Amino acid sequence: MTTILYIKASPRPEAKSTALADAYIAAVRQQRPNFKVDVLNLAIEKLPEFDGNKVAAKMAAIAGQDQSATQKTAWDQIVSIAQRFIEADQYVLAVPMWNGGIPYRLKQYIDVIHQPGLLWTLDATTGYHGLLKNKSAVLALTSGAWGPSMPSPAFGIDHHSTYLKAWLNQAGVDNIHEIRFQPTIINSDLEGSFNAAVSQAQSLAKSIGVS
Structure with a gap:
């Protein structure tokens, strides 16, 4: 069964990034009701701290060394x-821009899962190689003042979509699509811009589905 992992990064149930991703998911389900949608709500998900034991376990994995019992527990x-x-x-990620970047709970999640031998390998000569194959991602992106048409850095800098795409690329995901509602505060036509983004989400679902 085809599975979509739907990651909600905002703690706000009414977040526009979530609404955009919901529109995409609804359109996909309409076409392919047999798809499984696994919802990961980071506001309520219990995530472990990426503490010293986990860092040590990661470094042992990179070095090809045996892990201690404590490190093995952390790695498991x-x-x-x-x-x-x-x-x-x-992957469908609903992500608002926070201070030019991503919400801290999403960063914590990425820091936990983005590990050697799981999502990537590192070659001393050729660099990083992603281990994920035949995956795609949809990014539902919102931001308050920054937008593609807004002067930067006066209205902010996009360390938001750039970071997400760089992370996914490093893991082996290069089939990435974006749905943008930006900006959400300094916008002369909030309703029209949001409706246009929803239409984009629905059209995207019809054109790509899961591929």
């Missing part, structure tokens, strides 16, 4: 969380 927890991400066919 990482693997169990990352496996849910690895097993999905498509």
Whole structure:
């Protein structure tokens, strides 16, 4: 069964990024009701701290060294969380811009799962190689003042979509689509802009589905 992992990064139920992703998911379900949608709400998901034991376990994995019992326990927890991400066919991320970047809970989640031997490998000569194959991603993006047409840095800098795409690329995901409602505050036609973004989400679902 094809699985979409739907990651909600905003703690606000009424967030526009979530509404855009919901529109995309609804359109996909209308076409392919047999698809499984696994919802990961980071506002309520229990995520472990990426503490010293987990860092040590990661460094041992990079160096090809045996992990201590404590490190192995920490690593097993990482693997169990990352496996849910690895097993999905498509990622739908609803992500508002926070201070030019991404919400801290999403960063914590990425820091937990983005591990050597799970999402990537590193070659001393050729660099990083992603381990995810035949995956795609849809980014539902919102921001208050920044937008593609707004002067930067006066209205902010996009460390938001750029970071997400760089992370996904490093993991092996290069089939990435964007749905943008930006800006959401300094906007002369909030309703019209949002409706246009929803239409974009619906059209995207019809054109790509899960591929």
